[in-house]
Amino acid sequence: MDLGKRKQMILQAIVEDYIATAEPVGSRNIAKNHDLGLSAATIRNEMADLEEMGYLDKPHTSAGRVPSQLGYRFYVDSLMHRYSATVEEIENLNSALHQRYVNLNSVVSVVSDIISKITKCPTVMTLPAVASAKVVNVKMLMIEENLALIVVVLDGGSVRNKKVKVSGKITYREIDAISDFLNSQLAGLGAKDIDESRIMLIYGAMGQYKDFLKVVLDFVLECLQNNITEVYVGGASNILNHPEFCDIDRARDFLRFIDNRENANKVLALTTGGDSDVKIIIGDEAGLEEMRDTSIVLANYHAGGILSGKIGVIGPTRMDYARIVSSLETINAQLETILTAVFYNEE
Amino acid sequence: MDLGKRKQMILQAIVEDYIATAEPVGSRNIAKNHDLGLSAATIRNEMADLEEMGYLDKPHTSAGRVPSQLGYRFYVDSLMHRYSATVEEIENLNSALHQRYVNLNSVVSVVSDIISKITKCPTVMTLPAVASAKVVNVKMLMIEENLALIVVVLDGGSVRNKKVKVSGKITYREIDAISDFLNSQLAGLGAKDIDESRIMLIYGAMGQYKDFLKVVLDFVLECLQNNITEVYVGGASNILNHPEFCDIDRARDFLRFIDNRENANKVLALTTGGDSDVKIIIGDEAGLEEMRDTSIVLANYHAGGILSGKIGVIGPTRMDYARIVSSLETINAQLETILTAVFYNEE
């Protein structure tokens, strides 16, 4: 079921007009606004075909046509021409991005807010995760009697800490000794390297602290497996900019959905693998009931070969795919610089 | 300009009916539903008085009356009787609160979501801040060549860290020595104690590391002055539950406002002093243009004499003050236990 050249041109015209106006588009308008060299009547015939083939929908008899999900899919895959950001757009973006970031957390919140502002759509973004983390340094210190602090420095530099109650008395001296020993044993290792035999070796050498060491080792492993992907939702209220969400119930359903971290994570989990390409998910392709009428533009971001994360822009299926893809690509390019800079100077 | 007993009863009836129904309330209904022993006509006369005195508004000639801001204020100050949560409500709340919290951050996000759910209103909440922080422990460690990690443990146990580039070569030995010295100098001190003379003393003893020490001291001071009040907004979409926000533009204005951290902070900054009482701010009493039609119920929370923070519930001026105040009080009572537990076992 191949689409002829002419049908493609007409489909493209319809999708683009509809994206621009949010109104069902009629044959007459296409004939007028696009220089296809065809009369309205001809276009009408083609539109009837396109509808039959499933690329278009009709809201009702006497309205124009609207792209169906299949129509958007074909447009995105075959018809959409890439939009290149203008010099001015890039400069605006850069000056918005150029500010003092306190930490990775703030990069994520600032960047996702910026993306929201540019795209006029809600944005979800994960905190950058450290890929295949390794232990750089483990340190313990007593901060009160019976209370120790474990500090774990990971490959790439993220630092995590945890307080641990110490039941038996452990002196400041002892904790230093344990700390140094553990560090010598664990430095450079990833989650996989800390296996049964390694743990046994540690217990063997410092059996009298076994209970305490177990807590520490568990925490180190937790840090390494670090799959706490915290997600930030920026500019959720932007969804209300779009006429398809002028119905208060629909708006509430969406906002309630996306305000929930778990759901935001589900949305971002739709990316395939670690490719840096931008992926577009239209309507129920997401398999999420609440996202039936929305599309998602997803991208992976990377920095320094160590950090990586995901960004997603959510809008109505009628969203301006070309422009949003371009925005995401432009941001992505900047993000690497910002992240590495912030990362190595993180608080 | 004193309100007679009868006028007060009628005002109270109007406010409560209006809170319950969201419809302007008429004289007839009050006569019917409240056993005031007065006829509709009498009530009508009193209502006319109340309107003249500024306690009531009239949306239009043939609608009922609606409390004015002054009316709500009088109700809240003098007429509202405290609502006591039922045993069932308290149990439900407790079981919702009873879960595993990873850290203070997650307490805040979970608790504010719960409050939102109970009150059906957006909730803003600050992370608990450490009051009058003191240094418990300062520790530095080299995590790479030329890269040191400073760990500062504060009074009460919050831990912060920062990576610092080290220009000159400093050995692991040296860093230990500096670390121990600095710790001996700073342990137990608050921001005010770290004055010029103290700093000079430190520089004097370890002059060769002055540049490095300056960075460390600055960071320690920053931790102590720690006025980064991070704020969490929970259940913003709940605002759409209220009929006064069924207008999409008003809803968007509000959501856009509250999505912005700065604004959420402004709202929470409306509390007076450190009292633990609940405060109610009605309409433009907040002095925030965007909050003209909303009210805020604010409370301070405390834990262990060390932590403190703020919670605010935002709703239409027609919100159920009695119930929301009660909910906040009930939560507040639980919060102390949860926070101290999580705090001393924080990750």
Next chain:
DNA sequence: GTTAGCACTCACCTTGCCTGAGTGCTAACG
């Protein structure tokens, strides 16, 4: 194959009418 023409459809807007809830005023009542 393409196009002009025409009848038909249907959402949406406007208008007018009606209803019901509520008010304010007045006069009667205890």
Next chain:
DNA sequence: CGTTAGCACTCAGGCAAGGTGAGTGCTAAC
């Protein structure tokens, strides 16, 4: 003299009828 019943008046909101215009599908001519 305060309270109440009665009545005329107001006004938002709902509903139906009619008009408008954008758009379609079909047919016949080019």
